[in-house]
Amino acid sequence: MPVTAVTTDPDALTLTVIADFTAPKRRLWDAYLDPRQLERFWGPPEYPATFLRHDAHPGGLSQYYMTSPEGERFHGYWRWVSVDAPDSFEVRDGFAHDDGTPNTDLPEGRMVLDFAETALGSRVTITSHFGSLEEMEQILAMGQVEGMREAMGQIDAVLEDLASFAAGRGAELQLIGDTQARVSRVIRGTVEQVWRAHMDPELLRRWQLGPDGWSMPVCEVATEAGQRYRSGWENTADGQRFGFTGVAKEVSAPYRSVTTEAMWTPEDPDAANSPETLNEMTLTPVEGGTLLSLLITYPDAETREMILATGMVDGMEASYARLEGEVLAG
Template sequence: MTTDRFFDFAVDTANATLTVTRDFAAPRRLVWDCHTQAALLDRWFAPKPLTARTASHDFREGGHWHFAMIMPDGQEFWSRQDYIEIHPIDGYTALDAFSDETGAVSPALPQARWTVSFTEDGRLTRVLTLVVYPSAEDLEKVMAMGMEEGLTSTLDRLDDLLDTLGGTSEPAKVTISALVRAPAETVWAAWTEPAHITQWNFASPDWCCPSATSDLREGGTYTARMEARDGSFGFDFEGTFHKVDPGREIGLTLGDGRRADTSFTPEKGGIRVTTIFDAEGTHPVDMQRDGWQAILNSFKTHAERL
């Protein structure tokens, strides 16, 4: 961990606010992932010697994060954040509260509105967190509970995690490809039309894609709901088209800022579909490649049946 980067913890009792500013030597995309993906949050969002454990996490406007900070002796301290606004990679706003293990808010303890913003300058990402309490008394209560020491230790842990993840490196570019033996217009329609997307956009038969939308234009949005067929888990895959060249190429910027660019190239016997995507920092690259390739293989099977 490097300790000489900018850090400021400012208390404004008159306005019942905390302003916490911290620089990290990592790309903004990776710092954002660490704040918004449960698997990464569990690796840093608690002061030493506590650890974090997520009970449920749904990072979307209207969603929430329910988690515990756990003492070495097993004692649990539960909290939840309810997401109000999300601006991918730029920032988010959430209501933060103490809770019980069921997620019910503890009304006797202070609640606050957190606004977290992310800016990048060269190799550094600055995270600015504005925490607003309903009253000066609530602010004084959390300060007496050790807010400054706890948050400082927690951010030190994030620094350590970013070092472990290789924070200064760019995301790996991963390539997948398949030759689809179908006419070009069929391949394009199967890739871009929601009625087709829901028929192939999953990696294995125990998953499904119950809904999808595609505003196929530069600046338009794309969404696909991915769910386990038994209902045990699901998430929304979202992005914005940064390039649309009909029949030739589609570029998608994902909600976390990563990119996925897909080309459609005529070859003998069909259309070569190739996607190059930025790997995320949570899972092994090989696992991500296998998952994306399985979805592409599912697309190939669907398109060739049309």
């Protein structure tokens, strides 16, 4: 088992868990910052985790739930306090209601993760700080130590599976629940470069084109919350046109943007004529580049199936490959 030491200190109100691995420190760090990897070990095997949001920067927020064998969901959150990559990060962690809001009936704690190199690989030290002895005893009685041992026992398999998460793989689709989908891609470039490529109209026109044979004559970007954007494409062979429009709900440069999205037609470019989605893009620095995670929430399962069936993910991969090869490479 990776867990090599567990120490409780009632005087300091802390629980410290130490785990050792043969993987390099950066590999271990990335496993915690990449929601695709974190989902594979944050919950015990019989209570797998699903991360709906994972903002690995100060002021960011992570939201997740664990699913019991009976299908019941238990929600939690992290509020990111500090990040010193790849050495440590600190979060406030707590329990949440089904809608993601904090459950104040249960205590919120402070959790610090320290990453270090060792002679055999790497070590993570997780220190949980409690607000009182009563809170500490309450959480321990809920099985926190046993749950962490079982959960962290899965990390070795994740660390060995580097190929599934490394740069060079195409855009990957993950279905979440009945109405959400997450598209993930490691892009060879810094967070700042990838962010600028999404916010600069001249750069967008060079790469966000989908399959070959399309141009982007309409490119109005929303760089602040409340602004409306419009994107329009034209097929250079037959003149076919389509586009998307929406409103920026959140813009937190250079890590996160949230927008609505619906289609428009050339005949009525100011009106949406398709079901609206909510698109949450998060950028996270990882080894080899920047992890782009796009969580899309559809109005219903049928709409999700219809839109994904258009080959959307293949078109996104063509654009991301162009971003790497023709924009960031230069």
